[in-house]
Amino acid sequence: MNQQPTTYQTLKAAQITSAIALFCCFQIILYAWYSPFAFQYFAGDDMVFIRMQLDGTWPGSFLRALSESTGFAWYRPVYGLIGWLEYEIFGITHKYYFLFNIVLHSLSALTVTFTALRLTQNAVLTSVTIGILFTVSRFASLQLLLAMGSIEGVATLLFCLMLLSCTQSWFVRSVFPAKMAAVFFALAIFTHERYIAAAPFLVLNTFMSARHLRKKSRGLLIVVAICLIVGLNIVVKKYLLGLSFLTGTSAIPIDFDSIRILKFVVHGSLTVLGLNYGPAYLFGLDFMHHGTILWIISILTAGSIMAPIVLASSFWLRNYPHITDEDRRMSGICLCLIVLFVGLLLAASVTFRQELRWLLAPYVVVLFLVAVGVKQLGNLNFTTKAIVAWVLVAGVASQFYYRSFLENIYFWEWQRSVKSLVEVVVKPYIQELDNSTIWLMTPTPGDCEKWSLIIKFYSARRQIETKCIAPSENIPNNLFEGSQLLFENTPATGGKWVDRNIAVSTRFKETIKKAREGDPASQYEVGSMYREGREVSKDQRKALEFLLSAALREHHWAQYWLGRMYLHGEGTEEDFGQALKWFEQSAAAGNVASRLAIASMMIKGQGMKKDIDTGLHLVQQLAIGGYEWAQYLLGDLFANGVDVPHNKCLAMEWFTRAAAQGNQAARERLKAMEK
8 A cells, every 4th residue: 555645755855856946947047157158278277287287296096186285385185186086087178177166056056045045934035036146146257167166166065065054053952053064164174274264153153053052062062173173274284284374375475464454355345245346357347447337236236235134233223122032043143144254254355365256255144144134024025025126136237247347357368368379379280399399479488387388288298399488589590490380479469379370471481491591682582571571570680680691692682771771770770881881882783772872871971971962963873874763862852952952843853754664652742742
């Protein structure tokens, strides 16, 4: 005979089904919210994976993962184990890390919802609203998108489980939830030491929850256990492993600058309330430097968060002598949460900068304060529903608006750079990397090791030679001879890597090879290419170098252009003596352009005594002989009337003669004079 399920069993089954459905909903929301930003490559903190793989320090076993610092300057054994399992399972396929982080954050969102449900005593609408606001929070962007974001994700989940256990301890007559809170606290601080800041809250919570226990000594034992956990964390890190305990982000020691900490506490508080206050590269967008729309959204969001808290506080203050035991308990819970908020905010403010991701935990506490405030206003009445709707709409609108600016944060810039490095350097040149020297032009050559590691990691080649140069440095002479490759990432390229080898033609490569072998015609051609920016990027210094080589081999056109460069200070300092020297050598070889240049210098007194008559006579000889540029120069001299008397008729006559030979400059001068 089949036994009918009891009401309790039916209720449990419904709760489990609802939890699973809510968990799936959170995952769908997260995927839709963050998939447009999903990263493809390891970048930023993910470099730890790359570095440890290449230098052979990656843990090879479960025990090593637990016992080592896993690439950080801190000992984080819980994450060490999870990070090791992630890489062993997912490898270098970044999307799997993204999906795993979504699962972690969805579990945290579910835990937050259950905690809010307990705090509000089963107010489903309020609790789901709190869960949604946590899910779409901009504070979680890093832990969702970076492969190593799971370090924050796991710590956040453990922190949320600790809060859920604490909430249970406020409402049940059992010491078990307080014990579980201590366990989750221990796991959290060995995942990320920032959560040590929750210790005062946990102690206060234990004393509060122990008041209704028959054996209050049990609560005291839990407090002792919490202190021992914190002490163990310090002893293991500082004395057993020799690690610095007071070390902040980027392994920079914490200096406890009180002014800076106070400033960050204020900024962090405003940001948690919806008024994003911080530089764009850390916070995405600073509401202080943008328009009216952002101000309106930010103020509405801050108002939606503060309204239930302020209204509930005013209720307690007005009715304090007559409040019920339940009201006293809720006010005590709020006190504990405020202590926790202050501790977590200080932990996010003690290092040399404050990042958006460190404010997720304080934001969770604020959401719980909102939930308690709404609960005190009364469940399911019109005012409560209106406030919950305001909180939901304003909160989601704010997060959606700020979401558009998340790409301003620094680790997005890292991702763009790494993506372009892989797609511009590694993939197209995968077959050439072993036999080539990779030159990386970047304004921060100190990052050369980092770029080199990425190239080696994604090409699966360990022996690649990589060198970095600043944009102001000279490009190596043998760069385009086949064994050298050049890529650029400067502000001019928008922070992305650009292939500078594509613009180099086969003809240029063949010509420069002959020039290196000493052929003066090829040296002249390469110098001309660099001078004009033809088939290669313009580079006056390299043009001067190749023209000098050809000039020394008596190439008269190279001598002429070398003289021109010295005359006008192109690629070198202006030097009339050097200019005259090379013009004279070129003229001696019969170069008409050099003879005209010497005559012009004589008229102007450049590099020699000024002699207008002799110079003018030389120009006239060349002009009468049919040289178009001598005709143009005569027209210019008569038109300007500086070194010779002004004569418009003669000027137009000589411009006309030059124009008749196709001289474009002369044609333009004639058009100007005819106007």
